[in-house]
Amino acid sequence: MNYIIHLIIMIAIYLILTLGLNLVVGFGGLLSICQAVFYGIGAYATTLLMMKVGVGFMAAVLLSVLITGIFALAIGIPALKFRGDPFVLVTLGFQAIVFTILYNWVELTRGPYGIPGIPRPSIAGYEVTELPEYLILTSLFAGVIIIFLVIIYRSPFGLALKALRDDEMAAEGLGKPPFYLFLGAFVISGMVASVAGSLYATYVTYIDPTSFTLDESIFLLVILLVGGTGNLKGPVVGTVFLILLPEALRFLGLPDTIAPNVRQILYGLIIVAFMFLRPRGIAGEFKLR
Amino acid sequence: MVGLKIKNLSKTLLGMEIIRKVTATFLPGRITALVGPNGAGKTTIFNLICGYLTPDNGAVFYDDEDITGLQPYQVARKGIGRLFQDVRIFEGMTVLENVVTACMPYASESPLFPFMRPLRLSRLYKHARERSCYWLEFVGLYAKKDYPASELSFGQQKLLAIARLLSKGFRVMLLDEPASGLSPIATKKVMATLERIVSEDRDKTIVVVEHNMKVVTEMADWVYFMNEGQVAFFGRTDHVLGAREVREMYLGF
Numbered sequence: 001m002n003y004i005i006h007l008i009i010m011i012a013i014y015l016i017l018t019l020g021l022n023l024v025v026g027f028g029g030l031l032s033i034c035q036a037v038f039y040g041i042g043a044y045a046t047t048l049l050m051m052k053v054g055v056g057f058m059a060a061v062l063l064s065v066l067i068t069g070i071f072a073l074a075i076g077i078p079a080l081k082f083r084g085d086p087f088v089l090v091t092l093g094f095q096a097i098v099f100t101i102l103y104n105w106v107e108l109t110r111g112p113y114g115i116p117g118i119p120r121p122s123i124a125g126y127e128v129t130e131l132p133e134y135l136i137l138t139s140l141f142a143g144v145i146i147i148f149l150v151i152i153y154r155s156p157f158g159l160a161l162k163a164l165r166d167d168e169m170a171a172e173g174l175g176k177p178p179f180y181l182f183l184g185a186f187v188i189s190g191m192v193a194s195v196a197g198s199l200y201a202t203y204v205t206y207i208d209p210t211s212f213t214l215d216e217s218i219f220l221l222v223i224l225l226v227g228g229t230g231n232l233k234g235p236v237v238g239t240v241f242l243i244l245l246p247e248a249l250r251f252l253g254l255p256d257t258i259a260p261n262v263r264q265i266l267y268g269l270i271i272v273a274f275m276f277l278r279p280r281g282i283a284g285e286f287k288l289r
Numbered sequence: 290m291v292g293l294k295i296k297n298l299s300k301t302l303l304g305m306e307i308i309r310k311v312t313a314t315f316l317p318g319r320i321t322a323l324v325g326p327n328g329a330g331k332t333t334i335f336n337l338i339c340g341y342l343t344p345d346n347g348a349v350f351y352d353d354e355d356i357t358g359l360q361p362y363q364v365a366r367k368g369i370g371r372l373f374q375d376v377r378i379f380e381g382m383t384v385l386e387n388v389v390t391a392c393m394p395y396a397s398e399s400p401l402f403p404f405m406r407p408l409r410l411s412r413l414y415k416h417a418r419e420r421s422c423y424w425l426e427f428v429g430l431y432a433k434k435d436y437p438a439s440e441l442s443f444g445q446q447k448l449l450a451i452a453r454l455l456s457k458g459f460r461v462m463l464l465d466e467p468a469s470g471l472s473p474i475a476t477k478k479v480m481a482t483l484e485r486i487v488s489e490d491r492d493k494t495i496v497v498v499e500h501n502m503k504v505v506t507e508m509a510d511w512v513y514f515m516n517e518g519q520v521a522f523f524g525r526t527d528h529v530l531g532a533r534e535v536r537e538m539y540l541g542f
Contacts, residue, residue: 155403155410156393163379163390170377170450173339174391174457175365176398184400230381285381 005131009203011243012135012142013196018223018235019149020192023185025221026229026284027158029165030182031088033217034075034095038190040102040212041068042197044109047118047207057121061198065191071098072190076183083168095214102209114208121202138199145192150232152188161185162230226274228284237282245270291352292316292494293369293461298337298347307333309518310347315461318491320483322505322526323498325515326539331498332374334515335463339371340364351461366395370459374466374498376446380439384430384449387438388421389414391453424452429478443470451479455486461494468504476501480508502540506530514539 021035045064049055055063079090102109109115121128121137128137152158163171164178172178201207219242227238249263274281293315300308308330315321323331336342338349340361348357351367359367379387393413396402403410425431428448433441441449447470454462467483468476486493499505505512505526512529514522516538522529529535 151403152400155400156390156397156413157400157402159382159386159390159393160398162381162386166379166381167377169341169361170373170379171390172361173365173371173373174453175362175395177360177362181398188400 002131005135007243007247009131009135009138011240012138013199013203014220014223014239014243015142015236016145016196016199017193017220018227018239019146019232020189020196021220022189022224022229022235023149023152023158023161024182024189025224026231026234027153027161027165028182028185030080030083030186031221032079032091032186032189033088033214033221034091034098035189035193035220036212036214036216037075037095037098038068038072038193039197039200039216040098040209041071042194043201043207043212044102044115044197045194046198047115047201048108050119050202051115051117057119057198057202058123061195064198065194068194068197069187069191072187073183076186076190080179080182080186092214095217099209099213102212109209112208112210114206116206118201118205118207120205134203138203141195141199145195146232149192153232157181157184222271224281224284226271226281228278228281230285231283233283234281234285241282293338293496294350295334295338296348296350298334298344298349300333300337300342300344302333302342307518308337308344311515311518311520312347313513313520313523315494315496317460317494318487319510320487320495320497320508321511321513322509323496323513323515324500324502324505324530324539325521329515330518331515332465335371335465335496335498338364338463339369365459368460370454370457370462372450372454372462372464372467374469376443376450378438378441378446378449378453380437382438383434384425384436384438384441385418385421385434387449388424388453388456389417392417392420392456392458420456421452424456425449427455427482428452429475444472444475447471448475448479451482455482460492462496464495464497464499466498466500468499468501476504480504484508502530 017035017039024030024032042064045067046060049060049063050057075094079087082090103111128134160171160176160181164176164181168178223238223242224235226242228234246263246267249266254262295311295313298308298311311334323334325331333342337344340359343358348355351369356364356367379390397410397413422431422434425434428451430445430448430452438449451467467479471479483495487495497509509526512524512526513520514529514535522532522535
């Protein structure tokens, strides 16, 4: 039972990440591969605020959102001077920079040793310690953020992003400012990822930089590729599918010596197969270019 | 002076002088045509006016305001709209969404707007949908309003782009080959629409780049004939198109 609850909590955390990223990738049509940066900054900011400054959980979450927002702004401004492949490369660059800082600024982050013993969230004097309690907390956060994002998806802002994605020149000719709208999407997506980071850090109670690598950013993109983008369904389907897929592959009954490798290969093959069979993902509206 | 005016515009691209000191005035209540051989610089003029290109020299004035060097979205917000030669519809949306997107007010596009003014937003959407349906009906695409825009034929996509432009209520419309790819009936309809717009609202300025001489003759009041990046002739349509040099240079007889 605990195993299932754990999986649901992870699905909720990843839903926040992918639905946020969907705004940039699915609506804006910009392939950003630095989402794990914002996830990581959120996790570290919350951890440090709680452990070193001694602020409460809710305040730490909100402050982390602001801090991550500033980082997203600082990364977005130079990155959004570019489109297409150069944009992908610039976000890749920032992913590498932030990871290196998290890994090497030992005084602040303890680098590769990570930070253990992160306090459990406590809200209005009530400490969340048990797994089911944590499930409720994560679900509430995910619920609020999903509602927030769905309102944004359906807003004129979301529509304008889609217009820019489909044809930037034409959208601009109708008075949509590409730079500001894309920057808005980028910052919102970063701030949302920060909340996922806060939840993750206080759930696992241990963080180290390896949770926020390029692999993680790519994994989030793969979820969107497989599930589909540009709507609510796609990322939800993708998240559930790709979080559960490795778990399902455990039950194949493979001999222990080869199991991890075979699982990895099967996992890769399934993703490749998807690109052939469903280029828009399982439930997507928009084909990534 | 009201209207759109370009003064001494020059532009060099890849070492080629595409536009050489072009001066022209486009007045409200009129349809002005830019004609000339391929490569004469007609579309480049549109790109310079709309901010997709920055002129090397010269200036663009709109109602006496210098709008040279503004970003394309800023030019659009001044009330200058553009129909692209290659149509450029939003393929990931439905036909209706294409038009609704165009006619939502700029202020509603802030990400915070739906949270601050939820009721106003639903009213704006309702209004935008009604207006979009009106213009879709007008160009004859209402029956297809829920189709994915990518499924329309080229001619229908052009009509959709025109509906998008009309619904926005631009005061100046720069139309790059509005009639190419349209059936004779659709062409007639578009021409009639543009003529009606200008006659009903003397405030509207329409500039067309068009190769279909029938369209130009029937619709345009004034013509700028361009050749090799310069204005070669300017005047009333019948005068310019009747000139011997123009016939030899462009029409081939």
